[in-house]
Amino acid sequence: MGGPAKTLSQLALTARGGANPQITGLAVDSREVKDGFFFAALPGTRVHGGEFIQYALRMGAAAILTDAKGAEIAAEELAASDAALIVTEDPRQALAYTAALWFGAQPEVMVAVTGTNGKTSVATFLRQIWSELGHAAVNLGTTGVEGAWTAPLAHTTPEPITLHRCLAQAAEAGITHAAMEASSHGLEQRRLDGVRLRAAGFTNFTQDHLDYHDTFEAYFAAKEGLFRRVLPPEGTAVINIDDPKGGEMRAVAAARGQTILAVGQGVGDLSLLNQRFDATGQDVRFSYDGKVYQARLNLIGGFQAQNVLMACGLAIAAGDDAERVFETLPHLITVRGRMQLAATRDNGAAVFVDYAHTPDAVSTALTALRPHVMGRLIAIVGAGGDRDVGKRPLMGQAAAENADIVLVTDDNPRSEDPALIRAAVLGGAPCATEVGDRAEAILRGIDSLQPGDALLIAGKGHETGQIVGDDVLPFDDVEQASVAVAALDGRGV
Numbered sequence: 001m002g003g004p005a006k007t008l009s010q011l012a013l014t015a016r017g018g019a020n021p022q023i024t025g026l027a028v029d030s031r032e033v034k035d036g037f038f039f040a041a042l043p044g045t046r047v048h049g050g051e052f053i054q055y056a057l058r059m060g061a062a063a064i065l066t067d068a069k070g071a072e073i074a075a076e077e078l079a080a081s082d083a084a085l086i087v088t089e090d091p092r093q094a095l096a097y098t099a100a101l102w103f104g105a106q107p108e109v110m111v112a113v114t115g116t117n118g119k120t121s122v123a124t125f126l127r128q129i130w131s132e133l134g135h136a137a138v139n140l141g142t143t144g145v146e147g148a149w150t151a152p153l154a155h156t157t158p159e160p161i162t163l164h165r166c167l168a169q170a171a172e173a174g175i176t177h178a179a180m181e182a183s184s185h186g187l188e189q190r191r192l193d194g195v196r197l198r199a200a201g202f203t204n205f206t207q208d209h210l211d212y213h214d215t216f217e218a219y220f221a222a223k224e225g226l227f228r229r230v231l232p233p234e235g236t237a238v239i240n241i242d243d244p245k246g247g248e249m250r251a252v253a254a255a256r257g258q259t260i261l262a263v264g265q266g267v268g269d270l271s272l273l274n275q276r277f278d279a280t281g282q283d284v285r286f287s288y289d290g291k292v293y294q295a296r297l298n299l300i301g302g303f304q305a306q307n308v309l310m311a312c313g314l315a316i317a318a319g320d321d322a323e324r325v326f327e328t329l330p331h332l333i334t335v336r337g338r339m340q341l342a343a344t345r346d347n348g349a350a351v352f353v354d355y356a357h358t359p360d361a362v363s364t365a366l367t368a369l370r371p372h373v374m375g376r377l378i379a380i381v382g383a384g385g386d387r388d389v390g391k392r393p394l395m396g397q398a399a400a401e402n403a404d405i406v407l408v409t410d411d412n413p414r415s416e417d418p419a420l421i422r423a424a425v426l427g428g429a430p431c432a433t434e435v436g437d438r439a440e441a442i443l444r445g446i447d448s449l450q451p452g453d454a455l456l457i458a459g460k461g462h463e464t465g466q467i468v469g470d471d472v473l474p475f476d477d478v479e480q481a482s483v484a485v486a487a488l489d490g491r492g493v
């Protein structure tokens, strides 16, 4: 994949001294370098990639891309080598454009969506809409590549080499439409800079990832990069103007000359007017271009209507007819691990699995379940290890404020002591019950369900493993829920 060797100049790169070798492949990790490769030695969060230039040269690298620091670290080895050297202030951006040129093809219609919560949901709904309209479509993000062509992904927004390899494979497989998620890490690290977008969406902005971005301002600046840098001026920005940061994002996009399509509740170009909830979903009324529409959504959770409207806005912005887009809405199905009905007890009580792993998502998910539930709302929450520590008590608080009963349990403790993470979550939910073992928490939560009650198991959604230290132990909330219901109600799974 990537075709035959290309010279540096074919990749729009200029090396010091004008060297122009043939490149046989690209690598961002020195351990993947082979003879004739281009190695991007990037400044890292733990170490500078310049430390691995010596190894890459030994493996036969024909060209090295780095910044001044990387060139300084490997000055001696570079001087002794005849590999071409490209030094730039922003090697991550250069890598993104190089990967785009190397792999060449991208699906013809590409859009991206950013925001703290809702990216996977919007991208998945958009892919479903496109598929209903007859387009060969995929969505790419936290749940991998899904749709007419599938592949696993390790990141929500893959690094440029993986991303462009994947886009080129999708294009070669006949995929014409792709909706991708733009994570703040991905934007900040310029992973999307070489992607040709027609439209981009902004869902919302609340607390997450402050372990990486340090401040809210830096976190927002990363997200803004989608409209400030990646989406071209002729693209359409689909903005949720209900979010307190929506106005700011709209101003960034407008200043760049992008067309704005505002989505909101009772305001905006695509405006949600009413919602009526029942046990299996909701009926929605909305307006677009001066006309009022009504549609059935077989989706649980009021916020999913906002995500659906954002997906509609992106489909329209990317070129589809609005009336035809709206006709697809009754066919949309639950996104894996997002307000997914995992099991139902014999007494009718329902168990939902959801990926809420931020304070706002926990409160949104629980608030959204209320109108679908007659009895009590029980929540199981936990927070991930090696992630934003500030969000832990806030997640506990969000659960305590919006559920009738809360159980605090483990969610990917990674390298941390799970008891300390639980203690931090319990700090915001002092009345909660602590049950470290997640399977036991699920069993106890389900055991307590009475007729009309519902249980929300938050945090892991589609995930299939519990990360403890360096081990990934098989664990699937949906599976655990159905096993527990079967055991308690005396049926086979």
Ligand SMILES: CC(=O)N[C@H]1[C@@H](OP(=O)(O)OP(=O)(O)OC[C@H]2O[C@@H](n3ccc(=O)[nH]c3=O)[C@H](O)[C@@H]2O)O[C@H](CO)[C@@H](O)[C@@H]1O[C@H](C)C(=O)N[C@@H](C)C(=O)N[C@H](CCC(=O)O)C(=O)O
Binding pocket: 028, 029, 030, 031, 041, 042, 043, 044, 045, 046, 047, 048, 049, 052, 154, 155, 156, 157, 158, 159, 183, 184, 185, 186, 212
């Ligand atoms: C924090 C973060 O985003 N790190 C990403 C970053 O790596 P880094 O800066 O930490 O790398 P490093 O370990 O300091 O090493 C520096 C450089 O040396 C290279 N290296 C390292 C060792 C070696 O032997 N040889 C070598 O060449 C590395 O490939 C790297 O380019 O650049 C790497 C290459 O592009 C990424 O793989 C890596 O993602 C790591 C694995 C990661 O877990 N990222 C997560 C946090 C992430 O990106 N998450 C987002 C957000 C999800 C969400 O919204 O919830 C996502 O898009 O998935």
Ligand SMILES: Nc1ncnc2c1ncn2[C@@H]1O[C@H](COP(=O)(O)OP(=O)(O)OP(=O)(O)O)[C@@H](O)[C@H]1O
Binding pocket: 115, 116, 117, 118, 119, 120, 121, 122, 142, 156, 181, 183, 203, 204, 303, 306, 307, 337, 338, 339, 354, 355, 356, 357, 360, 361, 362, 364, 365, 461
């Ligand atoms: N529009 C929304 N507003 C607030 N919360 C939402 C919204 N959409 C989804 N959520 C909550 O966030 C959770 C994660 O949703 P989703 O996976 O779509 O977001 P994401 O941005 O892709 O997250 P990540 O990048 O971390 O995977 C959902 O399970 C739900 O609890």
Ligand SMILES: N[C@H](CCC[C@H](N)C(=O)O)C(=O)O
Binding pocket: 357, 383, 384, 385, 387, 411, 412, 459, 460, 463
């Ligand atoms: N993309 C998010 C997912 C978090 C999911 C939750 N289960 C956790 O492990 O904290 C992250 O890596 O921060």
